[in-house]
Amino acid sequence: MSTSVGAPLGGEKSPQPVTLVASDLDRTLIYSAAALQLTMPDAQAPRLLCVEVYDRAPLCHMTETAAALLDELARVTVFVPTTTRTREQYGRIHLPGPASRYAICANGGHLLVDGVSDPDWREHVADRIAGECAPLAEVRSHLRTAADPAWLLKERVAEDLFAYLVVDRAALPGDWVEELTAWADPRGWTVSLQGRKIYAVPKPLTKSAAVREVARRTGATRTLAAGDSLLDADLLLAADRAWRPGHGELADCGWDAPNTELLGERGVAAGEEILRRFLRDAHMQEARG
Missing domain, CATH: 3.90.1070 (Hypothetical Protein Ta0175; Chain: A, domain 2)
Known part of the structure; x- marks a missing residue:
């Protein structure tokens, strides 16, 4: 999903590379109590940060270490939450770090810009669905x-x-x-x-199509992605580099791709490891300039 950037004019410095990180949320970065899959004794369990409340009760979590990693990641990349959730469901999530300018909801049906659905993108999606499905x-x-x-x-x-x-x-x-x-x-x-x-x-309602549009708007030169379900497969395939946790629909069916690293971690530990890999790759690209 690399986006070409025109060659600089003579004497000008090359533009700083822009890394776009598009990640699924549920069971990829955030986890309900039932999905945590904690395997260690209770006394050794990681501290958890609640990132979603539903019906006045905590619903989804990430480890505090993952929260710190996401905070840093959102400051050095274009971080784009990419979810099948509706806009209302997404609005319940409060991720750590600076607010993302772009977010993708309804599996690519809504491209949020500063929290507002982009009408041109919504019309484009509706036209494709009407013509093909x-x-x-x-x-x-x-x-x-x-x-x-x-x-x-x-x-x-x-x-x-x-x-x-x-x-x-x-x-x-x-x-x-x-x-x-x-x-x-x-x-x-x-x-x-x-x-x-x-x-x-x-079928035209895909996360990857919406991510391509964000890459076009931001001038991203590299895209990283992560997800656990079949609805994330197109997103992973379209990225320059991607990660898949050791649990979920893709893991259950043995899904694989050359650009996708299959992690052994499961549950909330996988979310933490995914963020660690995102950040490591982003810093490597930044160092290469």
Whole structure:
């Protein structure tokens, strides 16, 4: 995803390289209590910082070490939170460090600039979905018909862009997601199972497309990325360098790519290690000038 920068005029100094860091949030940088995967004795567990409160209770965390790393990272790179969350859900997160000017929500459906959705980007995404995909109403109708009330807990639409189901994983038939994928694929939709949620997302709705737009606007010369789910695969593939934690949908299916490093760490420890790798790479690029 490198962005070309014109050659400097004679006698001018080359522009300082700009590193863009695009990272998924849930189960990549931030973790619910159920996803922490702490393996050490309680007395040796790392101190945790709560970064999201929901219904007046702490929901997501990162280690204090990870918080310090993110604070530094956001000061030396263009750090872009890149999430499938809706804008409202993203608004509950309070990450350490300076506020990011750019953020990507709804899996690329909304490009936030200083907290406000960019209307031109939203229109561009809507046009592509309308031209390449079956309507959302058709997908929702199929989901309602195909899902079994025995394991379906909720059916939701996010930002009028995509749909998802909240399910009882223990009761979900093992081949149901595969069958849904076979139905959705020729209609231009992608299916992803993440925890208790099954997402149905239009194929043009990608994190990588929105990140390319941020790279274009910022003049970034290098892009780093991290993520754990199938909805992050396009983001990882499009980056110059990427990292995948030892847990999650991509790890479960053995996903790999030449530019992606597969980490052994799982849970909140993986989030800390990802930030350490981001920062190390950014400093190396800065030193090379």
